[in-house]
Amino acid sequence: MNIILLGPPGAGKGTQAKQIQDRYGIAQIATGDMLRAEVAAGTEIGRRAKSIMESGGLVPDEIIISMLGNRISQPDCARGFLLDGFPRTVPQAEALDKLLAEQGLKLDAVIALKVDDAALVDRISGRYTCATCGAPYHDTAKRPKVPGVCDECGSTEFIRRPDDNRETVMARLEAYYRQTAPIIPHYSAQGRFYEVDGMANIGEVTGQVEAILDRINNRSA
Ligand code: AMP
Numbered sequence: 001m002n003i004i005l006l007g008p009p010g011a012g013k014g015t016q017a018k019q020i021q022d023r024y025g026i027a028q029i030a031t032g033d034m035l036r037a038e039v040a041a042g043t044e045i046g047r048r049a050k051s052i053m054e055s056g057g058l059v060p061d062e063i064i065i066s067m068l069g070n071r072i073s074q075p076d077c078a079r080g081f082l083l084d085g086f087p088r089t090v091p092q093a094e095a096l097d098k099l100l101a102e103q104g105l106k107l108d109a110v111i112a113l114k115v116d117d118a119a120l121v122d123r124i125s126g127r128y129t130c131a132t133c134g135a136p137y138h139d140t141a142k143r144p145k146v147p148g149v150c151d152e153c154g155s156t157e158f159i160r161r162p163d164d165n166r167e168t169v170m171a172r173l174e175a176y177y178r179q180t181a182p183i184i185p186h187y188s189a190q191g192r193f194y195e196v197d198g199m200a201n202i203g204e205v206t207g208q209v210e211a212i213l214d215r216i217n218n219r220s221a
Contacts, residue, residue: 001026001080001217002105004087006184007113008176009169010120010127011198012205015136016113017084019206024213026080029071031064031088033134036161053163056171058088058179065095072099080108088175093183108216110187111209113198117173124169131157142202 001024005013014030021028035053038046045067049059068086071077087093100106115123126139132155137144144151150158163172187193196208 001108001213001220002083002100003080003108003213004083004110004187005113006110006180007198008115008117008120008180009172010124011113011115012123012202013084013113015142015202016205016209017082018134018136020082020209020213023210024080024217026082027074027076028082028084029068029077029086030084031068031086032084034067034071035059054168056163056168056175058175061089061091061095064088065092065099068092068096069099072105073103087183088180090183090186093186107187107190107192108220109212110193111212112184112193112195113205114195115198119199120173121166121169124164125166127164128158128160130155131159 003020003026005017005020007013017028017030020026032053035046035049039050039053040046045063048063052059064086068083072081083096087096096107123138123141126141127136128138129136130150130153133150133153135150135152136142137158148156148158150156163169184193194212196205196212198205200208
């Protein structure tokens with residue numbers, strides 16, 4: 001199963017992506033995570049991406065498309081993949097169509113998480129992850145069961161993204177509406193576009209997403 005999870009920053013893509021990855025055994029590909037790894041490793045891509053990411057803008061299409069093309073040809077993608085944070089522009093969506101066609105693959109679903117703008121800024125400014133396993137948390141919406149200890153791996157180290165501050169969030173939201181939202185007609189025209197209510201609680205959103213994916217899975221079984 002090959003899936004795109006779409007939605008503005010803070011919509012809950014990363015949280016849902018992890019659930020989907022665990023349930024369906026498909027690879028999770030988050031271009032933001034890949035870029036952060038490049039920045040941390042100080043590579044050429046990382047050097048080019050760093051200041052753009054800090055300002056909330058989008059990294060040039062050619063960098064992202066070649067990074068993604070290499071990633072989906074890795075063996076762990078053979079059972080399928082979930083794209084989180086890609087495509088983010090119409091040229092990226094068109095390049096993905098081409099990459100999939102070249103590899104004889106197809107998209108099964110594009111699932112958009114719909115969330116009110118006002119909620120996004122609060123969601124983003126409160127979020128943090130486990131520094132060891134990446135499990136996502138939030139100051140109010142999802143605290144670890146034992147304060148300061150990761151539910152998943154027991155680590156006591158947590159990190160916040162440098163671009164999760166109010167000013168950068170506004171730029172990221174603007175980039176989403178100006179450059180990413182225009183890809184929606186591209187996918188609704190292909191008949192594989194689904195929208196879920198991202199304002200519901202995490203478990204309910206997961207339920208809505210799984211209902212869509214289970215239907216698709218059963219159809220193709
Ligand atoms: P994310 O973790 O998906 O919120 O991405 C963090 C930042 O990485 C974004 O604000 C962009 O600067 C950059 N980025 C991630 N994915 C893409 C993409 N598909 N195209 C362009 N820039 C991206």
